[in-house]
Amino acid sequence: MQKNTLDYAKQLDQEDPLAHIRREFHIPKDESGKEWLYFTGNSLGLQPKTTQEYIQQELDDWAKYGVEGHFEAKNPWMPYHEFLTETMAEIVGAKPLEVVVMNTLTTNLHLLMVSFYQPTKTKYKIVIESDAFPSDRYAVQSQLKFHGFDVEEGLIEWKPREGEELLHIEDLETIIEEQGDEIALLLIGGVNYYTGQYFDIKRIAELGHAKDCMVGVDLAHGAGNIQPNLHESGVDFAAWCTYKYLNSGPGSLSGLFVHEKHAYKKDLPRFAGWWNHNKETRFNMRQPFDVMPGAEGWQLSNPPILSMAAIKASLDIFAKVGMDALREKSIKLTGYFEYLINQIGSDKIKVITPSDPQQRGCQLSVQVKDADKSLHQKLTENNVITDWREPDVIRCAPVPLYNSFEDVYRMVEILKSLL
Numbered sequence: 001m002q003k004n005t006l007d008y009a010k011q012l013d014q015e016d017p018l019a020h021i022r023r024e025f026h027i028p029k030d031e032s033g034k035e036w037l038y039f040t041g042n043s044l045g046l047q048p049k050t051t052q053e054y055i056q057q058e059l060d061d062w063a064k065y066g067v068e069g070h071f072e073a074k075n076p077w078m079p080y081h082e083f084l085t086e087t088m089a090e091i092v093g094a095k096p097l098e099v100v101v102m103n104t105l106t107t108n109l110h111l112l113m114v115s116f117y118q119p120t121k122t123k124y125k126i127v128i129e130s131d132a133f134p135s136d137r138y139a140v141q142s143q144l145k146f147h148g149f150d151v152e153e154g155l156i157e158w159k160p161r162e163g164e165e166l167l168h169i170e171d172l173e174t175i176i177e178e179q180g181d182e183i184a185l186l187l188i189g190g191v192n193y194y195t196g197q198y199f200d201i202k203r204i205a206e207l208g209h210a211k212d213c214m215v216g217v218d219l220a221h222g223a224g225n226i227q228p229n230l231h232e233s234g235v236d237f238a239a240w241c242t243y244k245y246l247n248s249g250p251g252s253l254s255g256l257f258v259h260e261k262h263a264y265k266k267d268l269p270r271f272a273g274w275w276n277h278n279k280e281t282r283f284n285m286r287q288p289f290d291v292m293p294g295a296e297g298w299q300l301s302n303p304p305i306l307s308m309a310a311i312k313a314s315l316d317i318f319a320k321v322g323m324d325a326l327r328e329k330s331i332k333l334t335g336y337f338e339y340l341i342n343q344i345g346s347d348k349i350k351v352i353t354p355s356d357p358q359q360r361g362c363q364l365s366v367q368v369k370d371a372d373k374s375l376h377q378k379l380t381e382n383n384v385i386t387d388w389r390e391p392d393v394i395r396c397a398p399v400p401l402y403n404s405f406e407d408v409y410r411m412v413e414i415l416k417s418l419l
């Protein structure tokens, strides 16, 4: 039985085997030194205390070795991206061959569409969620235009039913049944950024593949949050940023997944640069282009090491904690949060995120009756950091790495007092 008391929240923290991990993060504070109640790890994750030393290591080695740091640095820069692959692959449930860290998210979506959006005159449409993140929508619209198609005709939206917010997989099934022959690609947010709904991506891959459509997922709100089992899901490709749940700093690089079944297709259309050319002969410089197998075969440039150092600092924490333990805490923490929110009463508030833990990550999107942005401002004045979405939704993500049950309790008490 859950209890709506501070003592009970504190007891849950005492029983939480991951409670101590919070101390490995910088928790922002107000001027008087009081910690914020930070619920926006879905937007920008907090900084691990080790990040500074990981970046300092590379600055020191650059100062010490100059260009020789590519080989002589403690963590040589030449293979630096490889140091991230194993943990990143574990986080998203992929094989190391299938994963690389490179570029930023939207850039990667485009590079992946170069390979996996190969429209013909009759099979060219792209399906997205009607509430897709704007950058993904713009990206697919521009791909349609780039290939000479009409955006209105080419873009199919998977929409909620009248008066609802969440999507039904059956409605996607209907879209694919009726228009599958004209659809080239499904690009779905694995966890929808707005509602927090986590889709059955394995089912989506099956539905798409049954009609020869490519299937990609954007895991910006999934990576480090849920366990998408990318390899097993069978999706063709995926990409995600590392500055949300993966705590790697503003604008940090993106992860990219290409399923093993495409790993050795050297003749897939793709863009090239020296970094997806065979490692062995890369520095012979005059060789004809010879693409590397796997996800590394989508790289173009030598990567920014300072940003990768921040990713390494964060991934080392993930490697230590493990996604199984993290997800287990996450389900409890968000469950407690949901319980407390629901105590406020449905006349004032409604959680639009699915109540089934298997259909959501840690984020809850809370619709507040008759609220406007001033509610968000008042929360902020009370040190509660949340994310406001017009017209009336606050998105709140208790992050199991650094949010406590006490955070959640205090946050809901403040919200209640403001309503």
Ligand SMILES: *Cc1c(COP(=O)(O)O)cnc(C)c1O
Residues within 6 Å of the ligand: 104, 105, 106, 107, 133, 135, 136, 189, 193, 218, 220, 221, 241
């Ligand atoms: C955060 C987010 C982005 C941001 O893209 P960048 O290229 O990293 O700026 C894109 N898509 C989704 C779904 C996101 O949640």
